[in-house]
Amino acid sequence: xxxxxxxxxxxxRPVVALVGLALLALGAAVLIRAGVGVDPFTALNSGIAAAxxxxxxxxxxxxxxxxxxxxxxxxPRTLGIGSVLNLVLTGYMxxxxxxxxxxxxxxxxxxxxxxxxxVVGFALFALGVSVYVSAGIGAxxxxxxxxxxVERTGWAYGWVRGAQDVLAVLIGWxxxxxxxxxxxxxxxxxxxxxxxxxERAVGPLVERLAGARDRA
Numbered sequence: 356x357x358x359x360x361x362x363x364x365x366x367x368r369p370v371v372a373l374v375g376l377a378l379l380a381l382g383a384a385v386l387i388r389a390g391v392g393v394d395p396f397t398a399l400n401s402g403i404a405a406a407x408x409x410x411x412x413x414x415x416x417x418x419x420x421x422x423x424x425x426x427x428x429x430x431p432r433t434l435g436i437g438s439v440l441n442l443v444l445t446g447y448m449x450x451x452x453x454x455x456x457x458x459x460x461x462x463x464x465x466x467x468x469x470x471x472x473x474v475v476g477f478a479l480f481a482l483g484v485s486v487y488v489s490a491g492i493g494a495x496x497x498x499x500x501x502x503x504x505v506e507r508t509g510w511a512y513g514w515v516r517g518a519q520d521v522l523a524v525l526i527g528w529x530x531x532x533x534x535x536x537x538x539x540x541x542x543x544x545x546x547x548x549x550x551x552x553x554e555r556a557v558g559p560l561v562e563r564l565a566g567a568r569d570r571a
Contacts, residue, residue, distance in 0.1 A: 382480030385472055391476070391535045392535025401527060411449055431499075435492045441487070441496070485553045
């Protein structure tokens with residue numbers, strides 16, 4: 356994937372991916388500190404972290420490694436350097452942001468504030484996902500799983516990803532993870548929001564920054 360890029364793209368796209376990961380991690384941390392739940396994958400990892408008594412960064416790294424092996428065996432076409440950045444950094448970024456926000460949000464705030472933080476957290480999360488995806492250098496292992504299953508089975512992507520998210524939420528909930536209103540919101544609304552942002556604003560901006568249009 357990187358071999359087909361210009362020198363400028365090889366610098367810009369990983370930087371853009373890192374910015375996207377930082378934004379989505381900040382969004383997830385806002386949702387965690389607000390006590391309104393998180394996206395399905397983070398809910399799973401927070402549950403595993405709670406059950407094992409470890410950090411969410413360690414839990415997410417371990418789960419990502421397992422998923423990476425599955426994707427590598429099943430079909431690694433959607434993987435790239437961005438997948439490695441996602442695998443290693445995202446969980447620790449979420450934990451870091453949550454620690455930074457802890458003095459400001461030491462416990463669940465009043466309901467109106469929770470609602471406002473849900474909106475802010477989701478907006479940051481969706482923007483971060485859009486920026487990361489628009490970098491175009493590989494999906495995270497969790498996001499690569501459904502396309503791999505679809506490619507091998509012919510099943511509809513929507514059903515496969517939906518089942519994947521439901522399973523992640525159920526496991527996270529059973530293990531005591533961060534499941535709440537934001538879990539449903541992110542599961543249902545992240546896809547449309549990311550698509551709109553990527554098509555109308557973020558994607559074209561990333562392509563201009565990377566110089567891909569000039570090269571074309």
